[in-house]
Amino acid sequence: MIAVAAAAAFLATFNETFLNVAFTPIMQDFGVDVSTVQWLTTGYLLVAAVFVPVANVLYHRFPTRPLFVAVVAIMVLGSVVGAMAPTFGLLLLARLLQAIGTGLLTPIGMNITLAVSPREKLGLNMGIMAAMTTLGPSLAIVLSGAILTVAPWTTLMWVFGALTCAVLLAGAVILRNVAELGRPVIDVLSLLLVSVGLGCVLYGMTVAFSRSALSAGISGLVGLIAMSLFVIRQRRIENPLLDLRPFSSAPFVLGVLMTMLGLVFVFAMNVVIPLFLQGALDLPPLGASLTLAPGILLTVGMGPIAGRLFDRHGGHWSIPLGFLVMAVFVTLVGVAAGHSSIWIFGLLYVPAALATALVVGPSQTFALANLDRETSPHGVTVVSTSFQIAGCVGTSLATGIFGAMVAANAGAGRSEGDSLLAGFHGAVALVVATSFLGILLAFLAYRLVRSRHAAEGVQGPAHTVQSIMQSDVYALSSNQNVLEALQTFAERGISGAPVLNADGTLAGFLSDGDILRYLSATHATATSIYSYAIGAEDDLEQAMSDMADLNVMRLATHDTVTLDARASIEDAVAALSVRCAAQEGSGGQREGFPPRRYREPVRDQPSGHRHVPAFP
Template identity: 75%
Template sequence: MTHTPTPAFSKTRIAWMIAVAAAAAFLATFNETFLNVAFTPIMQDFNVDVNTVQWLTTGYLLVAAVFVPVSNILYHRFPTKPLFVSVVALMLVGSIVGALAPSFEVLLIARLLQAIGTGLLTPIGMNITLAVSPREKLGLNMGIMAAMTTLGPSLAIVLSGALLTVAPWTTLLWVFGGLTLVVLLAGGFALQNVAALRRPVLDTISFLLVAIGLVGILYGVSAAFGGAALYAAISAVIGVVALWIFVIRQQRIEHPLLNLRPFANISFVLGVLMTMLGLLFVFAMNVVIPLFLQSGHQMEPLGASLTLAPGILLTVVMGPIAGKLFDRHGGRWSIPLGFLIMAVFVTLVGVAAGHSSIWLFGTLYIPAVLATALVIGPSQTFALSQLDRETSPHGVTIVSTGFQIAGCVGTSLGAGIYGAISGGSGEFDSLLGGFRGAVGLVVVTSIIGIVLAFLAYRSTTKTPAASDQELTVQSIMKTDVYTLSLDDSVLDALKTFTDRGISGAPILHKDGTLAGFLSDGDVMRYLSATHPSSTSIYSYAIGGDDDLAQAMSELAELNVMRIATRNVLTIDAASSIVDAVTALSDAHIKKVPVVRGENGPVVGIVNRSAVNRLAIGSYLQGALVGGVEKHL
């Protein structure tokens, strides 16, 4: 009832849309680190210090993280193509303003405009991919998306280093603006609407709470290594409290900014954490390796960046391969293997860092960064595959928020540990100690990732069956329910039915309690009674224009409660699936409103198809387990 079926697209159209979504993911993440190599000339041009200039990255990541939750509302509020083009256009404007910036303050504002685009664009691209990907190719397509999100921040360092050897830093923004324009035009050409459009409401208080929460926590992490421990702790506490209030509010308001249902799925949560650990590795190493090679081995920025290039380019090839492996075999062994390879080879990189051979250093880093392809894309796919199609967009929002958080935390922890241990000293031994400290961080997080991978797949095999644990209606109901108000006319209701692709909707009082239920059958029965010459709406579709105009005029003046069913059968959210089956079969109806408590508010809808999916899914799971046991 809450999902309008996605139109069927040709294979060529799907390929184009996934290509545009992947390009958007690359573009958004590319810009996160593209300007980092230019910090030195920017400091010189605007006469600012390193603590000020770093806000071009920290502020960017913070704003991007804040706007990710808003993306799900916009994705379901506006058609896909205009939304995509508008968001990319915002990034283009930011690039032009930044390239022409007369002061650091204007440059920072331009970067924050770009950050809003990044926060919105990454989850929109992932939602497009989820919406159009055939189930059997989901791992491959998500692998492509993961490769682009990994390639973006890594390749940006290499390309910006190369450009800065021949052009001023403003060239970076002009080049990025050109790339943005290409993606904007491609989106305008290739995209079609793929989202189930609704009328979600942006809860301003929730937006402010999540902004304070994320900024507080991420600023606390960033400031912890900057000598401001007290301010960092206060900021982190404020952030945690704000997020705690945010979570409570999402459970109590009618239109939450972020649907928290995915967090009830432990497998999804573990998949998100694994994705974040893989990204933390990438962001930490991307900032620490160039710093160490430039300061410890006196390499030029371009040379330090090129040391990362082979692994980065090979990762682009490995991403889709890892996705195909996930489609065929799952990630039960490939994900922990990826974390293990990351831990082993980055340890060897730490050892090689003490020697003079840069060739050995770069060669050992290749398998370490290649292994992230076995982790990031498959972990994303694993997490999102645990959710149904209705909940997937909320899962995408959570995954995308996790991406920004992992980027900020990885960058801050990597650079912070490196700086704290090296103590700002230019001596090689101190710098080596700082680099190995950062290596130790990613080794520990990789080991944690191995543990999480095994826990994640154990959680999927130990999900209680219906025979082990009685499921409730709440576990299968749809929560994003299209509703009607007491003031609506029948014509308003028909428009809602047509726009949303539904056949009926509950009518609610202002306090959310149920007043009645109107279906298209109620409308047809009314028309048949008032216009005896017609038995259904189809009569109007074959030439009865006058009758249709008269009928629609009547329906525009007719209040929904005049023909709605007032004595509506409902079911409590805590009722069992057996109760739901009984209610649907005994009353010979397709759907039942779900309420919380006697005479409580409507919290969802349960329909026959949800029960059918549960039954078939339980059977298939049992058949699969039986088949496995048979072969053991």
């Protein structure tokens, strides 16, 4: 399922830049200028950003597999329409259809990853997702350049359509429902406000360097007003389009900002480097694209490695290190741009590209790890929206600075090569500045986390139960029946869960072993698989009926032992050892059932902390 989610994330971001290299033949075929053809990218990013918040509502309203298939089908439809489009307007409409799929698919894929990833592998799996989202827009430039050397631009649409069909089939076969479904509704006014807000803000950034500053300022102001009204409405309505609770976590906000700064680097360099190499060094589109290829391919392998580093050590040193490497080596790339050796240019860019893996994946993992299970899906929506915004901001600012400095230097009488070099240096200065800002945010984020831990009196991470326990556990209600509990175990992929009273206090613990012991003692079908050979189907139906009438507290452990989350690991080991010894000494029998073993829940103290048990 994570592989399908990663493939979906790759496709969603891959298509953002897949058509960029084909702008020249598209302009020739449809007779449009640069300012018009740019809407194939700008419009795509705007629509994708608008539909990201809608994904969270759909994710909790429809089963995961049919929703995934329907969203990918929209992208397939857009690809077919675009490949056969007789006019530019129809081609733009096809791109907007694809953008709807992108806006919905990215958060759905991230939610799937969060739902099925164990806590100890969350960094690794989010690193894979980050690698795919970073690989997508970068690899698209290389592949589209290669395809355009042997085929017309319409082939790009057919190729993307084939890739989406493959992901659609994989999702239809592999995915299962992982979301907690309800009946959330889409607030139409909220959708309109966020559409106008994001659209105007991003449009203002897009035209800031190409048109009058007044138009950009007015557009940005209207966008900010609309976004302010959107925020006010979300706080007042019962079913908000976007739950704003994640923004109450300062580490989450800082993690999102760090993720965006890393993505600004990716999008800015992916568009400016080909422009500079084609204009200043007369490289063909494919040659300019291949200059990016080594760093792109190595970044894919670096993503999971960065995720493992985050799982083991956190990101308190890897994230600022990544930003520092980005700043240093992109500066060296800027220096190398003044020389004719393309090999030195390409080699120096490799470490800068690799460093993005230390930033993007760990930063978004850091952000989401500071949210609880309830607010995580809304955090995913925010992160996914930030991807599109970062792409538009990075592309717009980099190309805007590049173009403005090229024009200024050309107007001052400098040669074309020198003007292009000055423009490239301006774009390099932009990403260096954002990298140093990322270092500052990283130190601030981890300082906040350490301060919070100190305020809560948490011991060092190497000494407490809290550092190794599973904190986001599922729980059963004391009024549920055993059959419902068994269904929960199967759906969640767990082997046991705490049982809570109506007021949230711990009532006991139920495991699948408790249920199997009951079945083996009362029903022949649970004794051996060979029971089916002697016609035990009726007994199986009776077992299901009995479990539907049996309260979970009938089988659950009542006398559980709890530990404080801030207790030392040594205390937990001692408690488990004493408990197991006591159970073995007493036989652990209850009402004729075979001996049982207990798992010890860990509870926070009742001083404002959560009362949901967790298990080492």
